[in-house]
Amino acid sequence: xxxxxxxxxxxxxxxxxxxxxxxxxxxLYGKADPALMMPGPxxxxxxxxxxxxxxxxxxxxxxxxxxxxxCVDCHGDxxxxxxxxxxxxxxxxxxxxxxxxxxxxxxxxxxxxxHKPEIIAKNGLSQPKDLCVHCHADVADDRPSHxxxxxxxxxxxxxxxxxxxxALYTNFLVKHLHEDPIKxxxxxxxxxxxxxxxxxxxxxxxxxxxxxxxxxxxxxPTGAAVTPGIRRDWLETRHAQAGVNCxxxxxxxxxxxxPMAWTDKxxxxxxAQCHDLEVKRFGQGKHGMRIAxxxxxxxPDQARLPMKPDxxxxxxxxxxxxxxxxxxxxxxxxxxxxxxxxxxxTLAFENSPHGALWRKAQAGEIDGDAGVSCATCHxxxxxxxxxxxxxxxxxxxxxxxxxxPNSKMIRPACLHCHGLGFSLDALADQALIDxxxxxxxxxxxxxxxxxxxxxxxxxxxxxxxxxxxxGF
Amino acid sequence: xxxxxxxxxTGAALLASAGTVATAASDAQVSVKAMADALHLVxxxxxxxxxxxxxxxxxxxxxxxxxxxxxEDDKALVLPAQMFRFGAELVQKRAEKLPDVNxxxxxxxxxxxxxxNAPKTEAEKTGLKYVAENxxxxxxxxxxxxxxKYFTAVYADTGVxxxxxxxxxxxxxxxxxxxxxxxxxxxxxxxxPVES
Numbered sequence: 001x002x003x004x005x006x007x008x009x010x011x012x013x014x015x016x017x018x019x020x021x022x023x024x025x026x027x028l029y030g031k032a033d034p035a036l037m038m039p040g041p042x043x044x045x046x047x048x049x050x051x052x053x054x055x056x057x058x059x060x061x062x063x064x065x066x067x068x069x070x071c072v073d074c075h076g077d078x079x080x081x082x083x084x085x086x087x088x089x090x091x092x093x094x095x096x097x098x099x100x101x102x103x104x105x106x107x108x109x110x111x112x113x114x115h116k117p118e119i120i121a122k123n124g125l126s127q128p129k130d131l132c133v134h135c136h137a138d139v140a141d142d143r144p145s146h147x148x149x150x151x152x153x154x155x156x157x158x159x160x161x162x163x164x165x166x167a168l169y170t171n172f173l174v175k176h177l178h179e180d181p182i183k184x185x186x187x188x189x190x191x192x193x194x195x196x197x198x199x200x201x202x203x204x205x206x207x208x209x210x211x212x213x214x215x216x217x218x219x220x221p222t223g224a225a226v227t228p229g230i231r232r233d234w235l236e237t238r239h240a241q242a243g244v245n246c247x248x249x250x251x252x253x254x255x256x257x258x259p260m261a262w263t264d265k266x267x268x269x270x271x272a273q274c275h276d277l278e279v280k281r282f283g284q285g286k287h288g289m290r291i292a293x294x295x296x297x298x299x300p301d302q303a304r305l306p307m308k309p310d311x312x313x314x315x316x317x318x319x320x321x322x323x324x325x326x327x328x329x330x331x332x333x334x335x336x337x338x339x340x341x342x343x344x345x346t347l348a349f350e351n352s353p354h355g356a357l358w359r360k361a362q363a364g365e366i367d368g369d370a371g372v373s374c375a376t377c378h379x380x381x382x383x384x385x386x387x388x389x390x391x392x393x394x395x396x397x398x399x400x401x402x403x404x405p406n407s408k409m410i411r412p413a414c415l416h417c418h419g420l421g422f423s424l425d426a427l428a429d430q431a432l433i434d435x436x437x438x439x440x441x442x443x444x445x446x447x448x449x450x451x452x453x454x455x456x457x458x459x460x461x462x463x464x465x466x467x468x469x470x471g472f
Numbered sequence: 473x474x475x476x477x478x479x480x481x482t483g484a485a486l487l488a489s490a491g492t493v494a495t496a497a498s499d500a501q502v503s504v505k506a507m508a509d510a511l512h513l514v515x516x517x518x519x520x521x522x523x524x525x526x527x528x529x530x531x532x533x534x535x536x537x538x539x540x541x542x543x544e545d546d547k548a549l550v551l552p553a554q555m556f557r558f559g560a561e562l563v564q565k566r567a568e569k570l571p572d573v574n575x576x577x578x579x580x581x582x583x584x585x586x587x588x589n590a591p592k593t594e595a596e597k598t599g600l601k602y603v604a605e606n607x608x609x610x611x612x613x614x615x616x617x618x619x620x621k622y623f624t625a626v627y628a629d630t631g632v633x634x635x636x637x638x639x640x641x642x643x644x645x646x647x648x649x650x651x652x653x654x655x656x657x658x659x660x661x662x663x664x665p666v667e668s
Contacts (some may be wrong), residue, residue: 087559093576095592135588141585142645171542262515331586458644 004223040115043124044304045400048290055293056114064107071108074284074292078401079103085165102134111162123404127155131162144457158407158424158445167410167420173451179419185367186417189381192392194238197274200386211243220246221262233325248273271318277384278397279318285398287316306342314340333373334358348436349351349374355436372417378402380412406433421448505612508625511575515556515660522631523552528633537645539635541597552636553579553589579629581658583648585640589658596661599626604656607658614666622663629658 113126133151249270251259270277283292297315300307321336354372361371402409414423425441540548599611611626637651
């Protein structure tokens with residue numbers, strides 16, 4: 001080959017390589033089609049973020065530490081004690097180095113791998129089956145009831161949860177032995193917003209002092225489309241009764257605290273002024289995660305669960321379920337859900353025992369808090385920490401928080417009305433779940449039996465005294 | 473006027489010398505053993521105060537509240553061992569932001585109620601046995617874990633209040649039921665990374 005030809009070929013290679021590198025860099029830093037960069041489909045938990053790689057990959061050239069921080073940024077606050085029985089701090093002690101060499105418990109992706117649907121189970125986990133055994137191989141020495149159990153069964157339904165084990169630890173199980181399947185007079189705790197609003201430091205008391213307003217107090221500017229229906233809805237709600245006027249929502253303050261120009265359709269920022277915890281939790285669940293990530297609101301056609309086709313493009317915001325001006329929490333608790341969801345469990349609600357209780361409660365035949373709506377279980381009323389010194393019972397708007405594994409629903413929802421043993425069995429019976437709990441569990445989980453065996457052994461060991469089991 | 477200049481010079485000299493002393497003090501080297509001993513002194517004192525003045529007083533003497541492993545569910549006091557561990561976990565987390573601060577510590581026992589608190593490494597096993605059999609003495613060694621060399625110190629942890637021995641003797645999961653006040657019930661292990 002002639003020298004000139006060689007030089008030309010080298011030049012072509014060099015220019016081609018630089019162009020290709022430039023193309024790759026432009027994809028990394030520019031607005032390339034995410035589908036081109038996607039190494040594999042995302043899990044059920046993250047698929048809504050597929051058009052925004054930067055939601056997790058905040059630095060295109062970052063490694064595992066960047067991804068770990070992205071996990072913590074969204075999920076960190078629910079991974080703190082007392083909810084997390086395996087916090088990272090527990091594993092950073094050098095004495096755990098040999099175990100960490102086998103199972104890297106310091107990084108979320110060890111059990112929550114993304115882009116690899118072939119190794120992700122139904123619950124969204126890619127958890128190694130030998131996760132528990134490296135630290136707890138000798139569990140049967142202390143718990144003879146566990147002799148012979150396969151290590152892959154630790155996380156079976158109704159047994160152990162790695163993070164939130166609060167419904168499954170031995171003393172809790174023992175306290176709830178032999179409970180009736182259905183408790184007499186079961187109700188959920190009452191919400192506490194109105195009662196504690198005076199103590200919430202972040203509530204804008206200066207702008208909205210808690211005092212009832214009348215029609216003459218309405219402060220909508222001239223020209224605002226205030227219909228008689230809107231006026232009536234507002235007057236009949238707690239907003240008017242609590243001093244929340246039109247401009248409170250329609251003219252939310254900017255970063256400097258100055259009210260912005262009137263808008264007919266305020267976004268979630270208007271709600272978050274007073275209901276900041278609700279909006280924050282909404283953004284941590286599948287309904288609001290796109291808004292929280294700065295994307296357009298989620299629409300039912302993006303869901304992987306069956307949804308009704310006629311609402312495929314409806315956008316999910318606070319108003320989707322609550323409706324403007326009336327903010328009907330009864331409608332939000334059932335109709336808002338059944339308006340979109342089209343799966344077996346949802347469709348079976350109306351003819352289920354829960355559905356019957358809900359109708360009775362709305363008819364005034366039983367206490368309002370004894371009715372069971374979709375929200376009763378999926379958006380349970382939780383005593384939520386407002387800050388370090390106070391909490392309030394509020395509706396947890398992160399409806400994904402108690403779904404996977406479903407035993408996380410036991411404490412905030414099931415136990416208000418059901419015994420623990422019944423709840424464990426019912427939640428392990430998928431066919432019963434599909435029928436929206438219309439019938440009795442056909443599955444039996446051994447957890448309560450094992451706890452009772454263990455209680456007998458411990459009593460014998462402690463000389464018949466239970467005192468040591470519950471403090472001293 | 474005449475006095476002012478010498479005073480100024482003297483003042484500047486004093487300030488300079490004070491600065492020198494301060495700089496020298498902050499750069500002074502403390503042995504790894506002395507650092508471990510100092511850390512343990514603080515830990516052990518706080519632990520003793522919490523056990524005696526909070527737990528033993530309120531649970532045993534005044535009988536106004538329980539102490540429980542499941543303190544949130546039982547609306548009870550945090551157990552002294554949990555108090556110690558929560559502190560260790562918070563130290564670990566806070567130390568991540570302090571590049572010059574690097575140590576870890578844990579409470580362990582040859583007779584643990586929670587088996588995760590049994591000694592794991594050879595240094596822990598030897599050290600806990602040593603401090604249990606040689607009352608009043610500490611155990612110091614070096615060991616390598618995960619490719620990092622550590623100075624490891626083990627200090628005896630004794631039953632300082634009646635609640636310590638009462639709970640450990642009565643707990644259904646205890647492997648030892650005859651602890652007496654003042655007995656060595658376990659040990660505090662402090663690790664400080666050192667260069668190989």
